[in-house]
Amino acid sequence: MKHLTSMSLLLAACSSGGGGGLLNNGDDTVVLGDAAPNTPPTIDYQPFTTRTRGFGLAGDVHQLSLTDAVGPVACGLSKDFNNKLGTAGHQILMNVTHAVGTPCPTGTYSMKSGCSTSFMFNLYAVPENCAYYRRFDTQARELGIVAASAGAVTITGNESACTFTVNLSFAGQAYSDTFTLTNGLVADPWCK
Numbered sequence: 001m002k003h004l005t006s007m008s009l010l011l012a013a014c015s016s017g018g019g020g021g022l023l024n025n026g027d028d029t030v031v032l033g034d035a036a037p038n039t040p041p042t043i044d045y046q047p048f049t050t051r052t053r054g055f056g057l058a059g060d061v062h063q064l065s066l067t068d069a070v071g072p073v074a075c076g077l078s079k080d081f082n083n084k085l086g087t088a089g090h091q092i093l094m095n096v097t098h099a100v101g102t103p104c105p106t107g108t109y110s111m112k113s114g115c116s117t118s119f120m121f122n123l124y125a126v127p128e129n130c131a132y133y134r135r136f137d138t139q140a141r142e143l144g145i146v147a148a149s150a151g152a153v154t155i156t157g158n159e160s161a162c163t164f165t166v167n168l169s170f171a172g173q174a175y176s177d178t179f180t181l182t183n184g185l186v187a188d189p190w191c192k
Helices: 002-015 072-079
Strands: 022-024 030-032 052-058 061-067 089-098 107-110 131-136 142-147 150-157 161-170 173-182
Touching: 052 072, 052 161, 052 173, 061 072, 061 161, 072 089, 089 107, 089 150, 089 161
Parallel strands: none
Antiparallel strands: 022 030, 052 061, 061 089, 089 131, 107 150, 131 142, 150 161, 161 173
16 A cells, blocks of 8 residues: 555646656656657648668567668668658558467458647557658658548458558648568568
8 A cells, every 4th residue: 555655646746836747648658748859840731752662670569660761771661760861751551450379461451530749659650550751851851741631441361472552641731652572581571
């Protein structure tokens, strides 16, 4: 009982007088009561041409990254949402599903609407069943983020050839792409 009382006092102190307390926002992430200090501003989606597609494990989650950047940095973006482009550009990052023992988790995975852009307490992956658009400037600083308002990814195939059909909406602006990644037993992340 002593530990419970101490914890209650700590929580009460953190959440009283001006906020700043920890809150569970309902999607298995914890955010600061007065908006997380490192949360980038919300921006509008801008269409871009996808040049690198990466699908990798971010902790215990299959995460998909789609970007107009190229090279090894662009390829590795799917493994950790903290990774940045390293150059000016655009990225879509989505948490597809929990790792299920296969590099090609077949099925259709719907993205939630209303996902929080404050997910600083997740270690590697963005919140479950959420997709985000991010934009970076020439100094590789994140200019902002916006969550998808609707969408899904359909995955077919196997570890030799895994095909992705992505359809997302960002406040009415559509993003669509279909592509196949090959040789999934060797690569993590898979990139094209």
